[in-house]
Amino acid sequence: MKQSINLAIAGTILTISLAACGGKKDEQQQAPPPPTPVTAVKVEKGNATYYDQFPATITALxxxxxxxxxxxxxxxxxxxxxxxxxxxxKLYTIDPQQYRAGYDQAVANLNVQKANLNRAQKDADRYNTLAQQDAVAKQLVDNANASLEATRMQVEAAQATIRQVGTNLKYTTIYAPLxxxxxxxxxxxxxxxxxxxxxxxxxxSDNPIAADLQVDASEIPRFLKLQSQKSSGRDSTLVLAMPDGSTYKYPGVVRIVDRAVDPQTGTLRVRVAFPNPEKQLKVGINANVRVKNSTGQPQVLIPYQSVTEQMSEYFVFVVGDSSKVTQKKVTLGARINDKVIVKEGLKEGEMVVTEGTQKIREGAKVKVSNGQ
Structure with missing residues (x-):
């Protein structure tokens, strides 16, 4: 009887021990994971000056x-x-012999007509003098005056012929027009x-030379404003990016804004002139014109690497209270080097995750390092 009691007590103790061990194991399995280490930066406002880039073709003004x-x-x-x-x-000459001969002939013809005019003038003067004395028939006077007028017209025609053949003779030598x-x-x-x-x-012409670019109709006010501005030799509003990636050392000015928008493309041609003293720019080169753009006031800027794209929408992870992250949708503006403008979705002072975004999800707890 005593042995049965001892066995029962031992079994109870073993059951309690096993239960206690199982409880500790469950507690270990249910323990929360440690915070994920990430890098985050504070959202700040900064200078939002950047360049818009337009494909262009070098052309002569x-x-x-x-x-x-x-x-x-x-x-x-x-x-x-x-x-x-x-x-x-002088550039070219075309054989002038036939034109010189024609000119000489026209001059000779003019001299003949001038001699005829002189004779007709004397006849008319004589008949008019006789007419004043009633010594000649009126018909003869009229004929003399008509002959004089016809001879004058023949002289004018001969002079016109000289001008025509003289022009042809002049065109046998071709000169540079510019x-x-x-x-x-x-x-x-x-x-x-x-x-x-x-x-x-x-x-x-090659100095200055131009770059033609096509801009969207919405950009017209911007380029009209640039056209009205005076540019200095140190201005960097309009710069030319060469095919090899280098930047052309002379800045440009807007010379022409075309008169009409192309209804097929909705674009307008703009011509930007650049100095070309070393003749480095050649007609037909394909390059890019970079146009400085500034909002005129500080903008929210974040590192571009902090942005993730999902279905053509953009998101960032923001570190909130209790070091938990929240995914926020943002509207982006222009990219400036390694940063990007955020138009909507973030406020100055918030913390955005820049490194480690692939290891976290909505609501995850993080440990921020190298933050600001």
Missing amino acids: VEVEIQPQVSGNITGIFFQDGQQVRKGQ DGTIGISQVRLGAAVAPGSTPLNTIS
Whole structure:
């Protein structure tokens, strides 16, 4: 009997011990996880100056095709392809022989008509004097006056012919219409040319030179304002990014804002002029024009790496009370280097997680390090 009692007491003690051990194990399993270490920064306002970038093509402010105005064969070329030319510099000559002969003939014809005019004038004067004395028939007087008038018209016609053939003779020598760079000649010595044929060459101005860009219609007031502003040599409002990524050292100015928006694209062409003293910029280069943009007042700025994108929407994790994070939707503005403007969703002084966002979720408790 005594042995049965002892066994019962031992079993009870063992059951209590096992129950106690199981309770401790459950408590260990239900213990909350430790805070996740993250890096966070305080939301601050800062200078929101940045550059908008527009694709552009380098083009000449003035470009002229050299066209022949008379027919003939090229007898002279007086430049090197691709060289700088000055306004008024001789470029080409077209065989002038037939035009010089025509001019000489027109001059001779004018001299004949002037001699006829002189004779007609004397006849008219004589008949008019006789008419005052009633010594000649009125019909003869009228004929003399009519002949004088006809001869005067023939002189005027001869003078017009001289002007015409003189112009043709002048066009046999072609001069540069502006300062600039001339291209590769499209004709060689002896080539036959005529009005309306292929241009002989092209001259384009190269200092200053321009960059053409297409801007959205909403940008028109901005570029009209830039056009009205005076630019200094140190201004950095309009800068040119070269194809190799370098920045062109001379700033630009808005020279032309086109007259109308393209209804198909909703864009407007803007022409920005740049100094080009070293002839570094060549027509046809594709580059980018960077236009400085500033809101004029401090804006909320956060590191761009703190932003996550989900279904074309943007979110950040904000550290709140009790070191718990809350995911907030934000509306972003322009990106400025490694930061981005936040238009809506955050307030100055809040803490946003910059590193460790992939390890946390809504409501998670975090341990902030390297925070501000």
